[in-house]
Amino acid sequence: MQYTVTALGLTKKYGKAYALNGLDMHVPSGSVYGLIGRNGAGKTTLLRVLCGLQEPDEGEYALFSVKCGDKNIKSSRRRIGAIIEKPTLYNDMTAAQNLKIQAVALGLPSYDFIPELLSLVGLSDAGTKKVRNFSLGMKQRLGIAVALTGGPDLIILDEPTNGLDPQGIVEMRELILKLNREQGITFIISSHILEELSKLCTDYGFIDRGRIIKEINGAELDTLLRKSTVLKVTDTKKAAAALDTAGLQYKINSDDTVVIYGEFSLSALTAKFSSVGAELLSAVPRDESLETYFIELTGGGKNE
Amino acid sequence: MSKLIRAAFYRYFHSILFYVCLALSLISAAVFSYAVRRDKEMYAGLLLLQSLIYAVLLSVTVGGEASGGCKNKIIYGYSRLQIYFSELIAASAVVSGIYLFYIIFSFLFNISTVSQTPVSLIMQSLLGFYCISLCICALCVFISFASGKTIAAAIICVILVFGIYITWEPTETVLNKSEYFTVYTPKNGAKDESGQPVLQGVRDPDDEDMIEVKQKNPEYVGGFARTLLVLYRDLNPYCQLKRYNAVLRPYFYTEEERRHANGLISPYLIDAGYLDTDITEDEQKFLDTAPLYPLAVTAVTVPLGALLYRKKKFR
Incomplete structure (x- = not known):
């Protein structure tokens, strides 16, 4: 099996407390990997480490088979989009301008994809409205659009349905499934709404006290959970x-x-x-x- | 890194704040020119306004990036040093642009003054103020990345600019106090009712029984504290402005105004030194070394800021 993300013995300490404690992880390519754990189990720390926002104290991880210490890790990171905790957006700009900034930072040659991307996430009517006037759901959708800029192969979403209303949650789920099925994008999603994850994920990683205690695919889990x-x-x-x-x-x-x-x-x-x-x-x-x-x-x- | 710089420029040029700051700079240039024409003076308050424009624009724009925008760039694989320096370069370019804008309009509003000032003096003064602008820019970028929060960065930058402004005059006042002052006392050592020697500040020209005595000024600040104060004065842009003002001021007068003043003012009664266009040795030394101080602050701030940001933890 081909893996988009693997981690081996990842350790991260805050003071004396272990946020990650020798964590191993395997995210199959093309999967929607649900990261399930309690508050403080280490989900966000793990995602931050994978995104390069934090350095692990010990252990290693690989993105698209490129190890974190490798020179080419930067080119692997270009294939990632992420929302960690909340989308990072420029509030005094429009949705299209936010996407254009990301496109410029990524050095994309053309900006023709912007209307299509806005339409994909349901923001084609946002027009000249500034992001500061967006609803939470609109911001989340724009966050996904930002993460999608540059055509990533892996999208990491930390609690993507946080603060969304039921309609927003359904829309978010449909969008993730569509992108996974139609574009083959691998997703890593952390959430505490397990019901929601069970409708989305093809693979699961259960994290507790900084370790993945069980990795299981959807078929195996269905067998375990069936009536x-x-x-x-x-x-x-x-x-x-x-x-x-x-x-x-x-x-x-x-x-x-x-x-x-x-x-x-x-x-x-x-x-x-x-x-x-x-x-x-x-x-x-x-x-x-x-x-x-x-x-x-x-x-x-x-x-x- | 060029992509990051382009992205940073995009943010500036699509921000209303940038155009508001540009408009304020235009107003500041007009007020500066008016003050030079009317009062023959470069007021510190005008430098304060320009510094505040830089501080607010940079802290809001760079602070916004440091507080969240940079996360996406790190995820895309850019290093923190690339992010820090791209923001610094873009901010410096924006400050340079606004500075140029300010200078062009100041020159246009004040073409007569400029035409009678030696080019070398203009260039030295412009270089000095440009270095001050770059120094403010480096400080604002440093504070923005160190604080990691837009509002906190804006508040700290504004307080810093105000702090430097309100301390320049007291600093000058303290440093201008002489170490000794002269008093006069009777030759015979006469004492007053409390048993202290009789001292008076002015001597009666006819009184030959009084002798001159040098007394230590208790308000004089000496030693290491003075060294620090002198360094702070040399670093303080408003103190520098005062000294630039002293050098440039004679040129704020037209030939006619100068002839008129020289004809009316008696050199024995009123000091007409401000009309003297000759540059003293001290003034020349100041003109030669003044840009080095803001450059030194910039040289310390930039690597320190980059190092701190490199180690900064995202929570």
Whole structure:
């Protein structure tokens, strides 16, 4: 698999406190990578380090397979767009002027892309309105447009839906998905709205106390999170035989526990179990969400 | 780095503040010319206005960049030194442009004065004020990057400019105090009722019983404090302005005004030295060395600012 971003043993300290503590990370190319963690887990520090706004104390990372200490890292950075915490915009200028400044700084030969880019993020009607008069949602969209200037291959978004209304969140999600699907742009998105991330991401990295404690792709996570029922039975082998004949998907968890995925008829299943000599002791439905999975993964502790 | 400089220029030229500052400079040039014509004086307040124009324009524009705009450039792979120096170069160019604008209009408003002033003197004075402008520019860029916040940078820059302005006159006053002053006391050592020697500031020409005594001035500042004050005076642009004023002032008078004044003013009663166009040794030394002081401040400020910004942590 090809990775756009990899990190190995990244460490960053503020005083004696570790913001990143030997973090490893792998962001597949073309993915929408969701960075999930509590407040203070190290999400923003990680994104700042990847963007070059901070230097790691230890460890290394690579952008487009170019290591951070390499001479060519600058050319790799030209392929990145980012919004860290809030979009950095010039408030006394219009949306188009903001984009033009970025284009000039990047040395782009033409500014013809500006109307198209504004249209893409839904700001084609912004006209001569100064950014200071923009709503939060408009600023976020312009921030994305700024990040898109120069045609980046990787966009890093730190809490992109912060402060957006429900409509704005939907628009932002649709825009990210569109860019990912149509232009193949890789995204790294940190957010504390897990529900939102679950609708967007193809890959996930769970960060806790400065470390990625689990990296998982969307398909794997779907399997883990799909609707299931935990059955307690007297004999799992006999129960498995009954489940096979019923054509249900299942997993034997322990000597007396079977997890069944999908919908089924409880009375029909009880009858099948009886026919093979197994007794159903209890059936507990489980509908795990990304949120409960995250809490389970991090031990369910409080926010720090 | 040329791309960054171009981006910085774009910001200046698309900012209303830049054009407001240009208009204020035009007004400042007109007031300067009027003051020279009417009062034959270059007032410190005019330099204050021009310094404030630079301070506000640069702190708002560079401060805006330092407080956030530069983040995008770092993400694009530019180094902090490239960002710092591109902002400094653009700011210096903008200040140079405004300065040139100011000078052109001042000359146009005051063509008669300019025509009778020796070119070398004009050039030396222009160079001196240009170095002061560059020094203010370097300080404002330094403060903007060090503070990292637009409003904080603007407030600090304005306070700095005002601080330098309000301290120039007291500095001159303190330094002009003589170390000793002369008093007169009776030869016979007569004392007053409190037992102190009788002292008087003026001697009666007929009184031969009085002798001259030199007394230490208690308000005189000497030693290291004086060295520091002298350095501060040499660095202070308003103190420099006063000395430039002394050199240039005779040329603010037309030939006719000078002849008229010389005819009316008795050299024995009133000091007409301000009409004297001869440059003293001290004045020549000042003209030769004056630009070095702001340049020295600039030379310290620029690497210090770049170093601080390089180490600055983005929170």
